Amino acid sequence: MAQKLLEIRKLTAGFATEKGLLKATDGISLTVNKGQTVCIVGESGSGKSVTSLAIMRLIDYAGGMILEGSIDFHGQDLGKKTQEEMRGIRGNQIAMIFQDPMSSLNPVFTIGEQIAESLRLHQNKKDAEALKLAVDLIRLVGIPAPEIRAKQYPHELSGGMCQRVVIAIALACNPELLIADEPTTALDVTVQAQILDLLRKLQSELGMSILLITHDMGVAAEMADRIAVMYAGAIVEEGGVEEIFDHPSHPYTVGLLQSIPGFEGGRGGELYTISGTIPPIGQLPAGCRFHPRCPHAMDICRSEEPPDFMITGDHRTACWLFKDKPGSADTSREAKRA
Template identity: 50%
Template sequence: MDNILEVKNLAVSFQTFFGEVEAVRNISFNVERGKTLAIVGESGCGKSVTANSIIQLLPKPPALYKNGEVIFNGEDLLKKSEKEMTSIRGNNISMVFQDPMTSLNPTMKVGNQIVEGVRKHKKISRDEGKKLAIEMLKTVSVPQPEKRVNQYPHEFSGGMRQRVMIAIAMASKPELLIADEPTTALDVTVQAQILDLMKKLKDEMNTSIILITHDLGVVADIADEIVVMYAGQIIEKGKLNDIYYNTKHPYTRKLLASVPKLNMDKNEELHSIEGSPPDLYMPPKGCSFYDRCDNAMVICEEHMPEFADHGNGHCSCCWLNHPQCSKNREEAL
């Protein structure tokens, strides 16, 4: 197995006036070269903090990297200086942010923004830069790229701005692309187009992808592996089919149940997960999902379960999967 990225026991906190917020709590996962890993979970579960931590985009302070390693091509990124990280960001690792309208510079033509990052790492002429910008706009299927390259972000639709963001990220042909909720503000049709585009670029450039999303329905056709996060921790991870068809954690099951289905009755209500995630100023000592779980036991409140190995890289963090669990696990799960 050729891993381009290995995250080991990563713990990230934020120092605030009220105390320390433990946003990410000792998580570990790998990204295989040329594969797509999806990190899913509710808002506030630590997905974006994890993504930004990989390339050290969190300001220090208030962010505090308490523990862990982020191994990229054999080197720990958390030990690198800001100057060293600048040579990696936008070159070896690129990122697509949630809102393209706030990420794009409204005063710069999109062509200049596409080549801006490339110019930081490579010497290219003005003509070469314009040619590259037009080529990237063609690659992400923006119509009339020769005209569009001289336009400003406000002249693009939301979907087209997201394509420009992907063009910026892919212009330097990175080895790893981190996409943080790239389809959140888009309608369903445009979402599908953006995901198809990402799949196409991954296959053509052999780029590995980390896709951050709260919607398990979005990742069904693009992810090779899935990591499910809750309250700053990984509670289940595995291959796509294992997560969808051999679900082992009650939270993952509830996330799947909340995805709308084509065969739903018109009067049927969408499933929702009752309750709220725990306050990470004072994380619970037991399972973080205890208060919202239909199968909670006394031990869940007092002790954090260890990961249970289900084979093929599939594992989950739930007492229901413990071999000495007294409940009927088949009924519970």
């Protein structure tokens, strides 16, 4: 049986502002099993980064907080850990890589020293051994001439090579879970494909789980075992990658798929864009949060928030169109509100 590694339950996280508490994630639930790649996909501003920061408890430093719900890692609620305990978990069990590799690297240290530092901190390696292992890691992430590269500074490497170094630093702590927040967005398309290949290869070799955050359905298609589609703070559809691509149910998912260049459900080569824009946090419409942009909006969509409806055993969608479709409605969200 699949083993749960990370289980997010009804997580609401947000920010205290002059306008009151603003929810950037609104009761989201998501599970990542051991060895699995789960992708969170959605437009900019949907709450993807806030979700990852909440898992890492870095949200505290970004001026935000977890308001409700739990984040279980190995069955322990990370929301209840002290920052001290979180520092241990962050270094050793969960690692994170961000969009911009340059901002993650220190310009005044060689890349070998930076990887070695991570090995010293998290694996208690001594100087000479740490430097030797750093070279091995540089090789592992596919950088040619690792001994020479180890002695170079970040500015001497390309963006793609720097992102490989950032991945090496993350791997230095041998994480069980790697959270990658738009790891290839800043890179050009060819380099992006190489980094995704690298992540896939490392995952199969090292058996880690990956939570990959992207705005790009094409990236999710290549990487994910499961896809969670996020819109304006909520997961509106979630399921296995084939289910999502073969039977997308939420109109927002359908719109995202139609905007992939060359996707067969797309409109004959013409790039589709979903009309309208995502609402800022604190300004959600009544009813379904997607209804102002939805081509299928019905009366109920304008007044009542849809619960999750099960399409198949492990494919859910929060859309009223699926109220009377096969499968039973999961009304737990409603029940909780009642």
